[in-house]
Amino acid sequence: MTFSPDVLVRRYVYPVFFAKDLDELIPRMYWGTVIYAFLALFVRKAPYGRYSDKKYGFGVPGRLAWAVQESPSFFVPMAFVLYGTKDTYRSLANQLCLGMFVIHYFQRSFIFPFLMKSSKPTPFLPFFFAFLTTLYNGVLHGQYFTNYYQYSDRTWLKLPNFWIGFAVFLFGMKINIGADAALRKLRPYGETGYKIPTGGWFDKITCPNYFGEIVEMWGYAFASLAPPAIAHALFTTVFLSRRALDHHEWYLTKFEDYPKNRKAVFPYLL
Numbered sequence: 001m002t003f004s005p006d007v008l009v010r011r012y013v014y015p016v017f018f019a020k021d022l023d024e025l026i027p028r029m030y031w032g033t034v035i036y037a038f039l040a041l042f043v044r045k046a047p048y049g050r051y052s053d054k055k056y057g058f059g060v061p062g063r064l065a066w067a068v069q070e071s072p073s074f075f076v077p078m079a080f081v082l083y084g085t086k087d088t089y090r091s092l093a094n095q096l097c098l099g100m101f102v103i104h105y106f107q108r109s110f111i112f113p114f115l116m117k118s119s120k121p122t123p124f125l126p127f128f129f130a131f132l133t134t135l136y137n138g139v140l141h142g143q144y145f146t147n148y149y150q151y152s153d154r155t156w157l158k159l160p161n162f163w164i165g166f167a168v169f170l171f172g173m174k175i176n177i178g179a180d181a182a183l184r185k186l187r188p189y190g191e192t193g194y195k196i197p198t199g200g201w202f203d204k205i206t207c208p209n210y211f212g213e214i215v216e217m218w219g220y221a222f223a224s225l226a227p228p229a230i231a232h233a234l235f236t237t238v239f240l241s242r243r244a245l246d247h248h249e250w251y252l253t254k255f256e257d258y259p260k261n262r263k264a265v266f267p268y269l270l
Helices: 005-013 022-040 062-070 072-083 092-110 124-148 160-185 208-224 227-254
Strands: none
Touching: 005 072, 005 124, 022 124, 022 227, 062 072, 062 092, 062 124, 072 092, 072 124, 092 124, 092 160, 092 208, 124 227, 160 208, 208 227
8 A cells, every 4th residue: 555644644634623624624733733832821930851850750861852852843744745746846936845843853853953962851741742742733734834825836936034044044044053052061060050141142031942943833834824824923022032041040040150141042022
């Protein structure tokens, strides 16, 4: 039997959302992302990384957890591209838009985890929910750009928002990767095991890595103007801003000399 990810979506995803076709499935899934973003407002100190807590399950090795939990947002769209019907994927604009999403998650799945200095275990529950989230996103964004909506290359590739959004996406990725690299250079220091990051964006905000990822996702959203991309950018903004505020509070508590004019995630704002 020939493998078909489209058949799997119809068999296993449609029933979850009480959908009979993509016209029902796609809007229900991106509104689900909006609801998820609202719920993320109330998440305090998600229990992984420095806030890891054994009560949320046995530990999954850190590098393995990152690679596995992020990878569905790479593998699932690629399965649609390689083995799906690709009804709308003939458009270059579709390919470039989905490419932004896939490139981001390729970096998060197969580059970032293996550069990590620390491999602190991730409790099973946050790992499992992260895996489900990226699986959900992989299905939604993959189906949207390969089977649901086709852009007209003749018009879309001439629109300023596409190229501005693409440039913003690349700019955000540069900030994100650069901030991650700067954090890796820090060595354990003092009783806390942390140093205060300085230089570049760190002189303005505590979490430029999160800021960069937020900028990436809004670039992707602006380039495509796709409802799933806009919903995903909203969720990324809420979830990472909430986590950045927790990090900022942690630094202020741990270091008496932490710069008081430094914001958490958005320069001069938050």
